[in-house]
Amino acid sequence: MFESLSVPGLGSVVAGTALLGFLCGTLGTFAVLRKQSLMGDAISHACLPGLILAFLLFNSKESWALMLGAAISGTIAAMVILGISRFSRVKEDSALAITLSVFFGFGLMLLTWVQRRPDAAQAGLARFLFGQAATLLDRDVWLLAAIAIPCLITVFIFWKHFQLVCFDRSFAQSLGFPVFLIEVLLSLLLVMVIVAGLETVGVVLMSALLVAPAVAARQWTNKLEIMAILAGVFGAFSGIAGAVLSNIGKTSIPTGPVIVLFITLIVFLSILFAPARGIVWLQFKHWRDSKVLQLDSVLSNLLNLAREHSGKQNGHSMAMLKGISSNPSGVPRSVHKLLEMGLVSEVDKGLYIPTSKGAEYLNEKTSHMGAPLK
C-alpha cells in the first residue's frame, strides 16, 4: 500500500518513521516537562536483556516476542529507577546511570553468552544500538500503528490527569488524584513508545527523538495541547525528512542519525528564533527595552532639572544630561529622538527643556507603576 514512492520500500519506511516521530514527540512532551528527559535513554538501554531473554524463551525473532521481552525489562528498569531514588539517598541521576549501564551490561553478557562467540554478537547488537529503519516493512508499520493508536488514545483519555501531574503534582495530590498511579501510567506509555521505536532508530537515537521535539515545541507555545501536537508534528516531520534524505544518494546512509540531526536542527532554530522564548527574540527585546528606558530616563532628568531651576526659562545642555546619565554615550541619540517626538524642545542653541507634552508623557508612564515604593 505504501509502494507509490519511487524507491521500493521507501513508502513504508516514511510512514513508519513519521508515525514513530509523532508518537515520540507527543509522549516526550510529558517526559521533558516532568524533568525526566533521560528516563527514555535509560529505559531504552535497559530493554536489551529483555530482548535477549525473549529470544531465548520463544526461540524466535518475531517482532512481537522481542517487543514483549523489551517491554518487560524496560518496565522493570523504570520501577528500579523510581525505587532507588525514592528509597535510598542515591539521587535520581545516579539511579538512572546505574540502571542504564547495569541493565545494558547484563544484556551484553547474556548476548555473548547466548552466542558463545564474542565477535558474533556484534551484528545483533549493532541493530539494537542503531536501528534498521531502512528495512521497515508494511507489517512493521502496522505493528507500530497497533502500538501508537492505543497510546495516543490513552493520552487523550487521561489528558487532564497528565496535565495536572506535569505542572502541579502536589495540587493533584491534594485533590485526591492517584498521582503515583498516573506517574506509573506515564512511565508505562514511555516504555511502550520506546519498545515500538527500538527496532527502527535504535537505543541512542531513541532518547533524542523523545527529548528534541518536545524541547523545540516548548519554544513556540505555552499551551500543553499545542505543545504536544507541535512536538508530534516536529517528530513526524523529521522522521519523514530523515527517511527521504538518507535514501536519496546511492550509498546507504543510516536513517536514525539523519532523523536525529534533522530534529536537532529544528531544536537549534527554535531555541534561537522562536518568538517570546527564542534567544534572538529575547536579545532584541532586551535591546528595545533598554532604548526605551534610556529615553525615559533622559526625559525625566530634564524634567527634574527644569523643576529644580524653576523661574529661569533657560534649558539644560547636553553635557549636563550626560553628566547625570548612567549611559552618557546614548544621550545625544535619545535627545534627538525626544525632539522628533515633540516631547522636548530646543529653547536656545544646545539647550533643551521638556514640553508640556513631555511632562504628560512621563506622567502617564509613571502612573502605570502605581504609588511609588517607600
Next chain:
Amino acid sequence: MTQAQLEIQLLAMATAVACSLCGVFLVLRRMSLLSDAISHTVLIGIVIAFFLTGDMTSPWLLVGATTAGVFTVLLVESLQKTGVVREDAAIGLVFPALFSIAVLLISIFSKNVHLDMDAVLVGKIALTPLPSRRLEFGGYDFGPKSLALMIAIIIVNIGFIILFFKELKVSTFDPAFSKAIGFNPYWIHLGLVLSVSTTAVASFDAVGSILVVALMAAPAATAYLLTDKLSIMLVLSCIIGMLCAVLGYWLAHFLDASIAGSMATVAGILFGLTFFFAPERGLFSVWQRAKIRDRKFKLALLLVHLTQHEGTIRELEECNIESLHLHLRWDEYETRSVAFEAVESFCALQENKVLRLTPKGRIIALESLQIGTNLS
C-alpha cells in the same frame, strides 16, 4: 591462572579504580549522567582525530576524544545557561546529536577503514595480552600498553584528588560557601570534567562506553550507601570497583561471555545487595528501625492507656486483655504481642486477664506523657 588472565584482571581492576575515583565526585555532585554523555560523544573526537591522522593507534585519538568530552560538557552547560532548556533535556539533546554526527561520518567516509563502532561500545579487554598491544622498551616487556596507560591515569586522578582535596570537598558539599570564601568552584568543576573525560577515554578502549558509566556510577553509589565520610567513600568505592573487576572476570570466564558485561552485572548485584542490606542505610535496616520505633511507641501508648484507667470503674473492662484491642483500635494479634512485651519487660502484670501497671511501667507512661506535653 595464566599470565594472560592475570593481565586482563589487572587491567580490569585498574580501569575500575580509575573510574571509581571520578565516580565518587560525579555521584556526590549529581553529575552521573555526564559520564553517560561523555562516553557517547568521545566517539566523535576519535573519529575526527582519526580522519586527521589516518592512524587508529595515534595518541592524538586520545587527545581528540578528551577534547570532545570536555566540549560536550561545555555545550550542555551553555545550553543550560540560556535558561530555555533544563539540564536533563540539555544532556538529552547534546549527546545523541554529537553521536549521530560521528555515526554518519563513519558511515559516509570510512566504508573500508577499520573503525569498529561495536568495539567502541563493548570494549576489547579480552585482547589485552596480544603481542601487538604490549609496551616494550629496550627489549624488556612491560606488560600491556593499556595497563600502563590506565595506571598513569590512576596516578593523575589520585594526584588531582590529593592536591585539591579540600577544594573538591568544599565545592562538592557547599558550593555557595566555597564561593563566599573566595574560591570559584567552577575551576574545580572544569578540572573534574577534564579528569572524567580522560578517564572515560582511556577506559573506553578496555571496557567500552556503556561500562564506563557502570564503573563510574555503581561502585561510587554503593560506597555512598555505606559511609558518610568522603575519604572512606573514595577508598570503599575503589575496593568495590576492584571486586567488580575480579568477580566480573571470573563470571565471564565461566559463562564464556563478555567481560565488560559481566563486570557491569556484578556492579549491579553489589549495588542491589547494598541497597537492601547495608548496615545503616539499607532498605531492611531502615524498615527494621522503623519497626522497632513503632513497637516502642505502641508499648508506651499501651502503658499510657493503662494509667488513664487505673483505679477507675471501667478499669476491668478497659484493661482487659481480651478486649484491649477494641479500645486501642489496634489489630488483635498485635495488641496481644505488645501486652506480652509489657509483661515481659516488667512494665505490667496480668491479674485475671486484666493488665495492671507496675511502678516501672507507671514511670515510663508518665515520662511518655511528659514528652507529649513538652512537644505540644
